[in-house]
Amino acid sequence: MTDAALTRTDAPVRTRPRRVWTGALIGAALAVLAGASLFIGVSDVTPASLLAGDTDAAFLLVASRVPRTVAVVLAGASLAIAGLIMQMMVRNKFVEPSTTGVTEFATLGMLVAMVLWPGMTVVGKMGVATVFGLVGTWVFLRVIRAVPVRQLVLVPLVGIMLGGIVGAVTAFFAYRLDLLQSLGQWSQGSFASVMQGRYEFLWFAAAMAVVAWVAADRFSVIGLGEEFATNLGLNYRRVMAIGTCVIAVITASVLVTAGIIPFLGLVVPNIVSLLVGDNVRRSIPWVAGLGAVFVLACDIIARTVRFPYEIPLSVVVGVIGAGLFLWLLLRKGSRAH
């Protein structure tokens, strides 16, 4: 090795000021929005009232506002990570649980649990939804094996079709069993009913996010494709299985707590990919942070637009997410030609 090469090893990695600033911005936004989320609501909880020793305010904060804020942050961060992991596994930027049938499968699982075991605990329901989510992920991965990797648009189309079919089956049975309304009610994304004792399943999602974080390099290597992964000695199947579990558990636990939050897993990793690339070890904190910020912001909007009423979070996320997605798509297109 030459001297020049040695000195270069010791030289600091080239700093990227734009990246540092964006990172700081996401961190600050997370702190500010989380703070705001604690103090927005019908009843008055303000920092002043807390300092004055208002016990009602303190109770409300602990029983409802803190859980809601924690739930939003966990759901946002972990769903975005589920999207990222799925994109690495499929090697396609346009997939996430809700565009691949996974969410629909998990919803079907919820319906099955509701019908067969009406008295089941929420943990039990989540378990059933997770199993269905696993099956859904597996079915999707199986089906797209027939689609060439380079068919970028075909893969999510197949996923959306799959979701459509499963969604239709769910709706049919829900209709026949007169459960359409309750199905609609809880699958409509919202954190309004989150309070102490009703959000803790999201820690399962958080645990899976940690698993993804620990295995970050493996998912990067998986993203290079099966041949590269094999050449590098990675157990391809095992990593795919871990990824499948990560996706299913995150999807199911967010679903039972807050319903469907569309587009998140698609938009956030794509934005991060533009900023810092797809090395999962580097991008995963960004994805988690931006995912949390995104859902926090949308949740605050959902709580304030028609104050004192709330509009469904999925509506806000859907509108903003679809807009961002369109922008990303057009941008990508302009870069490719």
Added chain:
Amino acid sequence: MIALDHVTKRYGTTAALDDVSLTLGDVGVTALLGPNGAGKSTLFSVVGRLIQADAGTVTIDGRDVAETPSSDLARTLAVLRQDNHIAARLTVHDLVEFGRFPHSKGRLTVEDREHIERALDYLDLGPLRDRFLDELSGGQRQRAFVAMILAQDTRYVLLDEPLNNLDLRHMTEIMRLIRRLADELGKTVIVVLHDINFAARYADRIVALRDGRVVADHDVSGFMRPEVLADIYDSPVEVHQIDGKPVALYYE
């Protein structure tokens, strides 16, 4: 040594490899030649456990590829495939870093970093290290892949048409690098080439495949004979001595 023992691989009715028995890795650089569809890439895929042979066994240093843990093999053998398509947005440095995965499992040591720097250096990629792969030219990307394989630091290095997309200067540089890998670092390189003259200039041994069978296996002087070459490619090839080295002319 890489030993193939009666290896057969079929796709439908065509045999991509037809009962091949071959020992590779006795000399520093072996060139693998043969017309399109001869089975060269298939041979690499079987040796690199990327596909399963229908019959026969492959052993590397006496260990059966099918029974050796993949993570062990990754520290013994590195394969660069012919077509590499990476959808992920990775920088050159990221890619080369993944070459260290079999050793580091993601936690880079000082030694890993040295290997990465050396690979970047060897392939002339210093100025491009922070560029994303999708912002590179085809040849620059090809060099990045070779750097990744180099960082993997394995005893056996299999390169499938590494000269793809390269300009004249970088073709010679890659071939010289291959020579250095063998001569200075003691590695065993097996490289698929289409240019007979590159093979003759840089390889120690040349193996030719055709229709899934080994049809020629010689040292350079034995290989560079008109009758041998014409047989392989089914077209006339002249061999001239230029500066005491055999050069094949096949442009007519």
